[in-house]
Amino acid sequence: MKSIWENYKTEVAYDELMHSEFQPRPVSHRLCQYLNSLNKDDIDKRKVAAELAIMEMGISFTVYSDEGNIDRAWPFDIIPRIIAAKEWRMIEQGLKQRLTALNHFISDVYSEQAFIKDGKMPGDIINSSKNFRKECVGIKPRHNVWANICGTDLVRDKDGIMYVLEDNLRVPSGVSYMLENRVITKRVFPELMQDIDVLPIDDYPTQLYDMLVSIAPLKNGRPRIVVLTPGIYNSAYFEHAYLAQQMGVQLVEGSDLVVEKDDCVYMRTIEGLEKIDVIYRRIDDDFLDPEVFRKDSTLGVRGLMRAWKAGNVALANAPGAGVADDKVVYAYVPEMIRYYLNEEPILPNVPTYLCSDKDQLEYVLEHLAELVAKPANESGGYGMIVGPHATPKEIADFRDIIKKDPRNYIAQPTLAISTAPTLCEDRLEPRHIDLRPFILQGEDTFVTAGGLTRVALKKGSLVVNSSQGGGSKDTWIINGEDG
Structure with missing residues (x-):
């Protein structure tokens, strides 16, 4: 029988599954052994099963082009990416450390600016930032957390070290695809998922909901939460609808909400206006409130900033959080960790x-x-x-x-970012990958067990974004003796 691993070359990059040619890493030994036992028909059946699941579940993303917006089925590779739990525990601590420091920095930027005054960063970087919002100066969100949801992109270089490539703090997307990838993998490899101790990820919607509850304005009773979407033409609309459904909250557009004279936000319903306490917004700052930002925006809610400043509604992420979602500011995060937390960074930046x-x-x-x-x-x-x-x-x-x-x-x-075996027709070939874990911060901090592994499906390409031909894989954090 022709092996699926025949002619698989690990090349110069660090390969996540294979230590060298035909030599699996200890954490991936059982997966590689299992894949090697499958023949071409077995692989084809699993690939078709994944494609059918994606169609049945309606998992899609939107590509913007000159020809218009095109909905495409989510590109998914059935071969999972594996990380040992022992290594992941260190990464998890590094991600918590990083987001904590970033939230200290954002809070500082909109108050004393001590980081700048103490000479740790030139003030011009903030003054010239397109994401600095003067309207946010003096505001203190609950728990002093501005970026409640963060998607941090990680890459592994040929030295095997995991580096932070960037932090996404405005409206990070992709977590729904991480969750759906796991559902598909369970359909494709049910026997394998039972045999290997993979840490679960399906608690994310519950953790997201609990975090949103924790930032609600202080009051009695259960807060009313909504997900605010720009609408069906947004590339991440599938995710907006998915997360709202998973949390059991309403998905709304700007026209569904209104700010009344009491500076509170209300949702229009057939029974009248219903007060809203927390908005998980998936709209950029510029379009959030035509009273304050872009006057021509029809996506946001007039008066929303007034309601937020008055403390009558919580917004996640807070307006202005994007000031730290800047690749120039990124270069200063290691110094932020030292300055605000008096700790050394656990996860290194890519030299910048x-x-x-x-x-x-x-x-x-x-x-x-x-x-x-x-x-x-x-x-x-x-x-x-x-x-x-x-x-x-x-x-x-x-x-x-x-x-x-x-x-x-x-x-x-130009990093030689790590590769992972990817199914190309009837054989495995190495393709470059990154990883986007998701971190939630409110009263507590939570990190997903793994994240969204994105794959550059074009041979030799380093661009993993789905809008430019990339795909994704399920990410397994292996517990027990394998991890």
Whole structure:
């Protein structure tokens, strides 16, 4: 029987499952052994089962293009990514540490700005930030937490070390796909899931709900919570609807809510107005309240900022949290951890060059062909350049772009980010991956057991975003003797 592992090459990157050719890592030994026992028909049946499950469950994402918005089935690879529980415990502590420091920083930015006054960061970085909201100065959300939901992107380099690539603190998405990936995997490999002790993730909606309850304005009784979506044309609408359904709360659009003269938020219902206590908003700051931000926004709720400032409604994430969701600010997170927590960072940053610094800019322009350069506030892999994969003309053009707005760009070494076996037709091939765990912070802090593993499905590509051809895998944190 032809092995599914035939001709599998681990190449130069760290491979998450294979230590070397035909040598599984201890944590993945049982999975590799199991996969090797399957023939082509077995693999095909499981692949088809996954595709059917995705269709039945209606799991999709929206791609924006010149031809219009296209709904696509979620691209899923059936071979899971595995991490040992022992390693994960360290990562989990690092993620909690990081979000705690970031929330201290955001709170500081909108109050004393001690971090800046003590010379830890140039004030111009905040003054020039497109996500700094002067309207938030002096506000103190409950528990002093601004970013209640964070999706932190992790990558592993060839040295085996897990690095933080970026923090997503505005409206991070992807957690529904993490949850659905597990449901699909249970259908595809039911016998394997029973045989290996994989830590569960299905408590996330409960943890999310409990966190939202914990930030509600103080009152008696159960708070009324809603998920605020921009609507069906948003690329993450599936997730908005999924999370609302899983938590048992209403999914609403801006037109469903109104702020009355008492500066409280109400939901329109057939029985009249119903007071809302907590809004899990999936709308960017700019569109949240036409009274304060973009006047032409039809997605938000007029007067919402007034209600929030009055303490009559909680917003997750808080407006203004995006000031720390900036790749320039990212470079200062290790120093934030030392400054606010008096601790050394558990998880390292990727070395980062700030183009706003004259000397670092000179180095970036000179070595752009070797670096990854990206804008400070874009997401989805847009607006960036991977130097080793770019043409001389693309590099020259990008130099000009950086020179026009150096504050808006950073650069990092091109990491040989780790790979994982991915099903390509009837064989396994290595594909580059990252990992987005989700961290919740309110009264307590919670980290998902693993996260969304995203896969660059194109051979050799480092871009894992689904909008640019990426897919995903289930992520297994293995407990017990394997982990």
